[in-house]
Amino acid sequence: MTKFILRRVLLGIIVLLGVAFITFFVARVVPSNPAAKWAGPRANPEQIAKATIELGLDKPLVVQFGKYLMDLFRGNLGNSLRTRRPITQELLESLPATVELVLLSTIAAVFIGIPLGVISAKRKDKLIDHLSRLFSIGAVSLPTFWIGLILQLVFFRILDIFPMGGQLSTEIKILMDIPKVTGFLIFDCLITGNFTILWDALWHIVLPGITIALYPIGLVARMTRSAMLEILNEDYITAARSYGLKERTVLWSYALKNSIGPTSTVVALSIGYTLVNTFLTESIFTWPGIGSYISSAVIGNDYPAIMGVTIFSAFSYVLLNLAADIIIALDPRVRT
């Protein structure tokens, strides 16, 4: 098992190197002049030349790439061209808001998607299965931005139940002290017992939360269903029934545990997808996370920031894949 995981880690590192390589060169091919950007709009050619040296842009690409890798290794993603602040630090500041959304959708995927899949498998071709299929296919195939916009239209414009965007109401942001312990707003409100803000935060997370959660819920429900259908046909399930075990036990313990491998792989992979989805959703709901960060980076031609977010996403993806692999490896059949 250790060997298996080690091999996966190595593979992950190779993927990350590849991503670093690609982002680096793509960023260099982008035709706008980063040194000019760095020097500011009113800079003269001399100042730009100085900035070029300062940024190391005059060195051969290989040397630049080497330096870039060394920095990456130290967790240094360089400085933002717009704010001049370290990108790593800016990312870490906007990370909690994004993680909050991703976490919420993952919890929903597990606690709604898996039961939905199990029930659909048990009641195959019955009404509930058809409804769940309809829901899942819709959830997986409708574009996220469309869902977001529709939700805004219905629940903000027409019904006016939920706020249109942001993480908190403006009044609260201005009038109250926002607790800041871990950076995770909901969690911080909980541990400091600040329920007014907590309520406001929960109110705000509903629409972006649903927008993002739909895809993983649908995907997980479908995958759980197909895994369960296969497992329910296995001899050991018939045998379990022949021992007189309750159908509930057979379904939710005997069969479900066997489907954990495939299901958790899907959960882990859908988190990666969700992360990317979040970027889009955040701009729709003006959610102060990494998604909003990257949109402004793209608009501002802030190439180190773009590279940083790309590397960060790739890193999360590799990590989640590794997690999925480890969960599969925990299966006694694979374990050696």
Next chain:
Amino acid sequence: MTDQKKQSYFEIKDLSVGFRTFEGIKPVLNIEGLTINRGETYGLVGESGAGKTVLALTILGLLPKPAGMILNGSILFDGVDLLKQTDKQMAEIYRGKRLAMIFQDPMSTLNPVFTVGQQIQRVITRQEGLKGKICLKRSLELLDLVKLPDTSNLIDKYPHELSGGQRQRIIIAIALSCGAEFLIADEPTRNLDVTIQAGILKLIDELQRDFKMSVLFIGNNVSLVNIFCKNAGILYRGKLVEEGLSNCVVQNPLHPYTQTLISAIPRSKSEKLKFSKTVIKPEAENGCPYYSRCTIGKEDCFAHVPMLREFPTGSPTESLNTETISVQKAACFYAGETI
């Protein structure tokens, strides 16, 4: 068939089971009657695909849904028609408690993601309400009962760490953990090494005697059934074609199919059952199901379905003890003619 004897312990009547397919309902089982008395062992023999497993699953109410369909008939067990029980009743009253089954493939019958101990204990907890230490003790006893060595070590193992023979013993232990009175053993040694087969069969035989169980023993080998089953039935394409005391059936097979089975008993493992494929005849759609393979079949076999008929036992070879009054039945117009 009309004589009203005392109520039998286990009796199948006019059972007909089919599977839903794209071409409509495919009949798989058609059993006019099959009776097993309390404490007796009945051996059911038939080639692969004859419908043996389907019969076993039908008895337990575990036919694959929704494909498997019971079209007709009844299965009386201790006075109750099992086919009329709800799934809940089957799970609460019969399966595991009074009826138990050993499946044909020990490799796929244990759940791969639970340890042996977890699997046995879950059943013991469910059936006897035992928990914790007592439950563990009981499961160790059960493993002892099926003659597995080093039980305290075995209990924490996962199925894939065990051999086929060990698994089959564990499956027997689980199936019998609640002292079931009626056991269905579906080809329990079919997928096992020859060297292990005898041990498993001996174990089932011993347990049957110790617990005074009634057993429906399913096999594909007539001579095996003869060793420890009182009665034997031969199943061909879902139909009982011959039935009687097992030594009568073996020594004096009436149906051409049974005769072929007996003359073809493999003497070594590599030697498979062989059939005389010399005659190529059409299927008799409205006639005897065995017509296409039968060497003595005539025109009337093609046009009419032979019913199970009774024959006086032990006709030519008078080697039976005279006290047994029994009948041998065969579904063949020319029963007794040798092929």
